[in-house]
Amino acid sequence: MNKKANKKVPRRILVVEDEEDIVGLLTFHLEKEGYQVQSAFDGTVALQLAFNNPPDLVILDIMLPEVDGLEVCRRLRSNKLTAFVPVLMLSARKEELDKILGLELGADDYMVKPFGVRELIARVRAMFRRLEQKEEAANAEQGEETILQFGEIVLYPDRYQVTVKGELCGLTHIEFLLLQLLMLNSGKVLTRELLLDKVWDYEVEVDTRTVDVHIRYLRQKIEDDPANPVYIETVRGVGYRFARR
Numbered sequence: 001m002n003k004k005a006n007k008k009v010p011r012r013i014l015v016v017e018d019e020e021d022i023v024g025l026l027t028f029h030l031e032k033e034g035y036q037v038q039s040a041f042d043g044t045v046a047l048q049l050a051f052n053n054p055p056d057l058v059i060l061d062i063m064l065p066e067v068d069g070l071e072v073c074r075r076l077r078s079n080k081l082t083a084f085v086p087v088l089m090l091s092a093r094k095e096e097l098d099k100i101l102g103l104e105l106g107a108d109d110y111m112v113k114p115f116g117v118r119e120l121i122a123r124v125r126a127m128f129r130r131l132e133q134k135e136e137a138a139n140a141e142q143g144e145e146t147i148l149q150f151g152e153i154v155l156y157p158d159r160y161q162v163t164v165k166g167e168l169c170g171l172t173h174i175e176f177l178l179l180q181l182l183m184l185n186s187g188k189v190l191t192r193e194l195l196l197d198k199v200w201d202y203e204v205e206v207d208t209r210t211v212d213v214h215i216r217y218l219r220q221k222i223e224d225d226p227a228n229p230v231y232i233e234t235v236r237g238v239g240y241r242f243a244r245r
């Protein structure tokens with residue numbers, strides 16, 4: 001059924017509720033779905049467990065002995081370790097919804113008692129799907145940090161920096177964009193028109209010779225001998241090419 005939950009390390013859910021029947025029921029069904037379940041019968045224990053080893057999701061009843069669910073949620077949100085752990089609130093009163101979902105507490109979802117177990121499982125799955133999407137997006141962002149490297153030139157797209165022989169190279173915005181485009185297409189000839197179109201804002205009137213000027217500056221900064229460039233080659237009458245990797 002829920003292959004995603006079983007595929008990787010099982011997701012851990014903390015169930016916080018003082019009614020033992022409900023805890024038993026939820027534990028049974030969540031474990032059947034492949035989740036790992038921990039439970040706490042009061043708010044104090046819940047917070048200890050959560051801070052000690054942050055769960056992947058918390059199911060939290062409002063009516064609890066000691067510290068109530070609203071306060072537990074508030075404390076989870078204000079601790080760095082648990083600030084982003086999804087919280088599904090259980091409430092006996094619909095009137096509490098605004099408070100639960102509002103900015104004050106920021107729970108991710110809620111269910112009004114009495115609720116069906118199927119419905120709760122569906123909500124939990126949906127919350128994990130959203131969590132996975134967020135995690136995938138975060139991974140994709142990290143993936144973009146792939147650096148471009150050729151010989152002794154290294155370009156860091158995310159940091160907007162270039163190093164030559166390990167030394168930081170002060171490039172202008174245009175020079176950086178030109179170099180990035182050339183490196184991304186290494187081995188291919190890029191025409192002056194294409195470079196102009198990609199690097200310069202086309203509302204601005206620029207001559208194709210402008211490209212030559214910036215390439216000259218760029219060579220002075222990255223080439224050992226700008227008169228005999230190794231990295232950025234001129235393809236006469238056409239444009240420029242970054243040396244093939």
Ligand code: CA
Pocket residue numbers: 017018019061062063064
């Ligand atoms: Ca309760």
